[in-house]
Amino acid sequence: MADPTTTEDLGPVTTLATPIRLDFEFTPGVAQSRFLRGLEQGKFMGQRCPTCGKVYVPSRGSCPTDGVPTTEDVALANVGTVTTYCVVNVPFAGQSIEIPYICAQVLLDGANISFMGLIQEIPADQIRMGMRVEAVWVEPDQLTPSLESVRYFRPNGEPDADYETYKEYL
Amino acid sequence: MPDSEALHASHRLEYPYSRSVGPVIGAFLTGLRDGRLLGVKGSNGSVIVPPTEYDPTTGDDTGDMVDVGPGGVVESWAWVSHPLPKHPLTTPFAWALVRLDGADTALLHAVDSGGPDELATGDRVTVRFRPAAERIGAMADIEAFVPEGGAA
Secondary structure: OOOOOOOHHHOOOOEEEOOEEEEEEEOOHHHHHHHHHHHHOOOOEEEEOOOOOOEEOOOOOEOOOOOOEOOEEEEOOOEEEEEEEEEEOOOOOOOOOOOOEEEEEEEEOOOOOOEEEEEOOOOHHHOOOOOEEEEEEOOHHHOOOOHHHEEEEEEOOOOOOOHHHHHHHO | OOHHHOOOEEEEEEEOOEEEOHHHHHHHHHHHHOOOOEEEEOOOOOEEOOOOOEOOOOOOEOOOEEEOOOEEEEEEEEEEOOOOOOOOOOOOEEEEEEEEOOOOOOEEEEEOOOOHHHOOOOOEEEEEEOOHHHOOOOHHHEEEEEEOOOOO
């Protein structure tokens, strides 16, 4: 039966929320699980190809060049080199970081593929190719098997890397 | 590392769309929020529920909004033995076409009859709204229809 209480003071209904939603179970597979478990311990884990010797991070479990399983786990350094970057100046829905901010490709020492990371603790106009950076992690009790364990990268004060050392990775 | 050590996690991908409803469906939804059922007069005087902006038979603009229900007749139904998470009720129910008193068309909604043996085509049902504080101006403001006389 109709409730006599009215809600006229709310004004007429003009919109209807119609979310489209997909709930699913995601498994990253064995190789990426190792990478994610490494993050939970505050370190970057990669895997080396037994044929070409390249180290991938995160590893997909096989070498895309040689098509062979990557079976050797390699712990990578906490420091790396900015190969390329993008300064984000455009606000968008759901943005959680204050603009302008820097999104960079970081080549971790010991890796043969770069890795996307947020750069902080430096004005956006001072970022440059070759800059040496280090990962800043969440507090130890906050570490999870997720990239959210890495808060961002920041300059570590080392002299810039020589272009020759990262030109292959642009 | 054995395969069983692979991680897994629950993810939700969601696009939070909202759409504008227009003056006629907007009035219908406002009515639901106020605990009223509204239809609209078609060009030949028939009453369409839920209301449309245009008469589906002539294409003419529809006319005034009119109150219908709260009771009605079940025209057709299908029993849902295992409700899914997105369904309006957590217990088994019927999807039914209910022609509300004063209406010439039927509205699709849930009927909470208790069981399939407690429901037949031609049965009289009446609306059960959510409490006023929970109503937002959406079809789910109607919790379900129930057999008239409160059998469920």
